[in-house]
Amino acid sequence: MASPDSTLFDKVVNLCKRRSFVFPSAEIYGGFRSTYDYGPLGVLMLRNVKDAWWRSMVQLRSDVVGLDAAILSPPQVWEASGHLENFSDPLVDCTECKTRHREDQLEDPNICPACGKSGTFTEARAFNLMFKTQAGPVEGAGADVYLRPETAQGMFINFKNILETSRKKPPFGIAQVGKSFRNEITPGNFVFRTREFEQMELEFFVPPEDANEWYEYWMQERHQWYLDLGIPEEQIRMRPHDEDELSHYSSGTSDVEFLFPWGWGELEGIANRGDFDLLQHAKHSGQKLEYFDQGTGERYVPHCIEPAAGATRSMMAFLMAAYDEEQVNDDTRTVLRLHPRLAPYKIAVLPLSKKDTLLPKAEEVLHMLQPHFMCDYDITQAIGKRYRRQDEIGTPYCVTIDFDSLEDDAVTVRERDSMEQTRVSTNELVDYLTEQLAL
Ligand code: GAP
Numbered sequence: 026m027a028s029p030d031s032t033l034f035d036k037v038v039n040l041c042k043r044r045s046f047v048f049p050s051a052e053i054y055g056g057f058r059s060t061y062d063y064g065p066l067g068v069l070m071l072r073n074v075k076d077a078w079w080r081s082m083v084q085l086r087s088d089v090v091g092l093d094a095a096i097l098s099p100p101q102v103w104e105a106s107g108h109l110e111n112f113s114d115p116l117v118d119c120t121e122c123k124t125r126h127r128e129d130q131l132e133d134p135n136i137c138p139a140c141g142k143s144g145t146f147t148e149a150r151a152f153n154l155m156f157k158t159q160a161g162p163v164e165g166a167g168a169d170v171y172l173r174p175e176t177a178q179g180m181f182i183n184f185k186n187i188l189e190t191s192r193k194k195p196p197f198g199i200a201q202v203g204k205s206f207r208n209e210i211t212p213g214n215f216v217f218r219t220r221e222f223e224q225m226e227l228e229f230f231v232p233p234e235d236a237n238e239w240y241e242y243w244m245q246e247r248h249q250w251y252l253d254l255g256i257p258e259e260q261i262r263m264r265p266h267d268e269d270e271l272s273h274y275s276s277g278t279s280d281v282e283f284l285f286p287w288g289w290g291e292l293e294g295i296a297n298r299g300d301f302d303l304l305q306h307a308k309h310s311g312q313k314l315e316y317f318d319q320g321t322g323e324r325y326v327p328h329c330i331e332p333a334a335g336a337t338r339s340m341m342a343f344l345m346a347a348y349d350e351e352q353v354n355d356d357t358r359t360v361l362r363l364h365p366r367l368a369p370y371k372i373a374v375l376p377l378s379k380k381d382t383l384l385p386k387a388e389e390v391l392h393m394l395q396p397h398f399m400c401d402y403d404i405t406q407a408i409g410k411r412y413r414r415q416d417e418i419g420t421p422y423c424v425t426i427d428f429d430s431l432e433d434d435a436v437t438v439r440e441r442d443s444m445e446q447t448r449v450s451t452n453e454l455v456d457y458l459t460e461q462l463a464l
Contacts, residue, residue, distance in 0.1 A: 032286075033286045033345060033348060034214075034215070034285075034286040034287070034345075036348060037215075037341075037344050037345055037348050038215050040344075040348070040359070040361075040417065041067070041215075041344070044066055044417060044418050045064035045065045045066050045067065046063070046064060046066045046067035046070065046344070046369075047061050047062070047063055047064065047067045047215075047216060048061065048062045048063075048064050049061060049062075050062045058212070059209075059212035059213060059218075059219050059220060060219060060220065060221060061215075061216055061219065061337075066369040066370075066418055067340075067369075069369035069370070069399060070340055070343075070344075070363075070367060070368070070369045071223070071336060071337065071340050073366060073367045073368070073369070074336050074339055074340045074343065074367060075202045075223070075225060075336050076366075077250075077254060077366050077367065078202065078225040078250070078334065078336070079091070079200070079202060079225075081250055082198075082200045082225075082227055083200050086198075088193070088196060088197045088198060089197065089198040089199070089200050089227065089229070090187060090191050090193060090197070090198075090199055090200070091199070091200050091201065092179060092180060092183060092187070092199050092200065092201045093201065093203060094173075094176065094178075094179025094180070094182075094183060094201060094203075095173075095179070096172055096173050096203070096204060096206075097158075097160065097170045097171070097172065097173075098170065098171055098173055098178070099170060099171075100169055100170075100171065101309060101310075102171075102178050102182060102306075103155065103171055103178075104309065105305045105306050105308070105309035105310070106178050106181075106274075106302065106305060106306075107273050107274065107305065108153075108155060108174060109153070109155075111273040112153060112154050112155060112174060113151035113152050113153045113154060114127050114129070114151075114152050114154060114210055115127065115128040115129055115149040115150070115151060115152075116128070116149065116150055116151075116152040116210055117131075117146040117147055117148075117149050118146065118147045119137040119139060119140060119142070119145050119146060120145050120146070120147060121137065121140050121142045121145040122137060122139050122140035122142070122145075124137065124139040124140070125210060126138065126139075126146075126210070126211070127210045127211050128146075128149045130211060134146075152208075152210060153208075154174060154207040154208050154209065155171050155172070155174050155206075155207070155208065156171065156172040156174075156206045156207075156208055156220075157169055157170070157171055158170055158171075158172065172205075172206035173205055173206065174205055174206060174207045175205050175224060175226065175333070176201045176202070176203050176205055176224045176226045177201075177226050177228060177302075177331060177333065178302070179201055180199040180201060180226070180228040181228065181302040181303060181306050181314075181329075182306055182310075183199065184199070184230070184303060184306075184314050185312060185313075185314055187199055188316065194316060194318070195230045195231050195232050195316055195327045196229065196230065196231040196232070196235065196239060197229070197230060198227050198228060198229035198230065199227070199228050199230075200225075200226070200227045201224075201225075201226055202223065202224070202225045202226075202336065203223065203224065204221060204222070204223055204224075205221075205222060205223070205224050206220060206221050206222075207220060207222075208220060214285070214287065214290075215341060216337045216338065216340070216341050217285070217290060217338055217341060219337065222335060222336075222337045222338070223335070223336035223337050224333060224334065224335055224336065225333075225334045225335075225336050225339075226331065226332070226333045226334070227243075227331065227332050227333075228298075228302075228329050228331050229243065229329065229330045229331070229332075230316075230327035230328070230329055231327055231328055231329075231330060232325065232327065232328075233300070233325060233326075233327070233328045235328075236297055236299070236328040236330065237297070239330045240277060240295065240297045240330050243295050243330050243332045244263060244279050244295050246332075247281055247293055247295055247332045247334070248261065248263055248281055251281060251283075251292070251339075251342075253364075254343065254364045254366065254367060255343070255346065255347065255362070255363065255364040255367070256283065256342065256343070256346045257346060259284075260283060260284040260346055261281065261282070261283055261284070261292075262281075262282050262284075262289070263279050263280070263281060263282075264279060264280045264282050264289070265277075265278070265279045266278040266279065266280065272296065274296070274298050274299075274301040274302060275296040275297060275298055275299075276297050276298075276299050277296070277297040278294050278295065278296040278297070279294070279295050280292075280293065280294050280295075281293040281294075281295070281334075283342040283345075283346075285342070285345065286345065290338075291338075292334060292335060292338055292339050292342055293332060293333060293334035293335065293339075294331075294332075294333050295330070295331065295332045295333075296330070296331045296333065297328070297329075297330055297331075298328070298329040298330070298331050299328050299329070300326040300327070300328050300329070301329075302329060303315070303326050303327065303329070304326060307326075314326065315327075343363065343364075343367055344361070344363075347361045347362045347363045347364075347367075347419060348361060349361070349362055353444075358413060358416055359413075359416065359417045360416040360417065360419075360441065360442070361416070361417065361418060361419030362419070362441075362442055363419035363421075365421045365462045365463070365464060366464055367419075368418075368419040368420060368421055369399070369418060369419065369420075370398075370399050370400060370401040370415075370418065370420045371398040371399055371400070371420070371421060371422065371458075371462055371464070372394055372398045372399075372400045372401070372420065372421075372422050372423070372424055372458060373400065373401040373402070373403060373411070373415045373420045373422075373423045373424070374387055374390055374391040374394065374400055374401070374402050374403075374424050374426070375387075375402075375403055375404075375408060375411050375412075375415075375423055375424065375425045375426070376404055376425075376426045377408055377425055377426065377427040377428070379404050379405075382428075382431065383426055383427075383428065383430075383431070384404070386426050386430055386431055387402075387404075387426040388402075390424060390426055390436060390451060390454070393451070393454070393455065394424070394454070394455065394458070397455055397458075397459065398458065398462070401415070401420065403415075408425065411423075412439065412444075415441070416441055419441070420441060421440070421441050421461075421462060422438055422439065422440060422441065422458060422461065422462070423438070423439040423441075424436050424437070424438055424439075424454070424458075425437040425438075425439065430451075433450075434450060434451050434452070435448050435449060435450045435451060436448070436449060436451060436454065437449075438454075438457065438458070438461075440461075
């Protein structure tokens with residue numbers, strides 16, 4: 026088993042700031058704790074993670090449709106889902122140093138990790154993790170709304186709409202990618218646990234008797250998705266939940282876990298939610314949330330299998346897994362060995378020099394590639410330094426325009442991992458790169 030590497034964490038966090046993947050939010054005001062902004066490269070990579078998920082979960086399937094539901098939602102949704110009653114963490118205060126902690130995360134439930142004193146904790150109380158705000162100009166009861174703590178409920182409350190309009194029947198799924206909000210007591214470890222984050226969730230509705238089979242199916246599919254995108258086998262595992270860990274809605278859950286520098290951490294949960302959510306929303310809304318098969322006259326409440334992943338957390342895992350340093354001659358080369366689908370830029374176009382004679386040709390090549398690939402264009406510093414800069418942000422291919430290009434209408438294509446260089450004619454360049462990238 027690979028062992029946790031704590032310096033890797035600092036290196037990746039530094040790289041994220043230095044190369045504009047992730048910035049601490051509101052930094053000019055001293056920062057806003059555990060909240061992050063995704064910079065020019067981060068926004069590209071995060072979008073690639075979400076697109077890779079959407080491609081695999083929606084685009085390549087005929088049994089899943091998409092949804093983009095509202096973030097603001099009325100209390101009835103969260104009363105029915107059980108979140109108002111159950112979505113809480115046990116919170117204790119240290120009477121000595123006035124710090125707050127999650128009781129279930131303490132190494133020793135009697136010792137305060139901040140001041141080291143023993144027996145200074147208050148009784149644990151349930152702290153609800155949902156952010157509450159108000160809609161409209163009138164405060165008080167009736168105006169309360171919640172920021173969703175998961176995207177999942179959007180799928181359950183739209184089940185009827187989608188069933189009636191999409192001509193789908195179980196087994197079928199509804200997929201959604203979007204922001205969720207939780208007032209975490211102990212956010213931390215960079216973007217691993219934040220109060221605002223992005224989820225990628227599928228609610229897959231199946232005939233009750235097929236639920237276990239689909240649960241197994243989704244566990245395998247989701248495990249494979251991370252492997253296909255380059256996470257090494259020894260850094261990813263499936264972990265079934267113990268009985269006492271299960272959420273209030275789940276009859277079985279397994280987590281996909283990644284070996285972070287501090288140990289194993291959850292990337293995704295695959296849960297067998299049974300008929301809990303549809304029954305609850307049917308009860309609270311007074312609407313029938315069931316499937317009626319007109320052919321057979323059969324009527325039932327589908328069971329739901331839910332693969333629920335974190336986009337921001339997965340992006341962090343992909344970065345950690347891709348980070349590498351290798352010795353090249355007397356130099357240390359930092360390289361992000363990202364899967365091409367996840368890399369912020371697919372191609373960097375680099376004229377060998379800033380000379381006026383080369384730039385028009387380089388720009389012509391850039392404009393030819395831009396409709397096909399996300400490209401960077403860099404004309405500053407020596408070519409060797411520019412290659413290193415692209416290695417560090419994971420760009421799979423660099424295309425160099427040199428003085429020979431003006432004569433032979435060909436360019437040099439350099440591959441990131443092997444650093445091998447190939448001469449390619451510009452009129453074959455798009456096809457060549459399309460084949461190499463295999464997006
Ligand atoms: N609908 C089920 C659900 O929301 P969850 O295990 O609470 O399940 C799913 O969340 C995924 O969302 C987690 O596996 C994790 O990747 C991500 N996630 C949850 N809380 C998070 C947080 N505070 N910060 C970043 N990601 C989070």
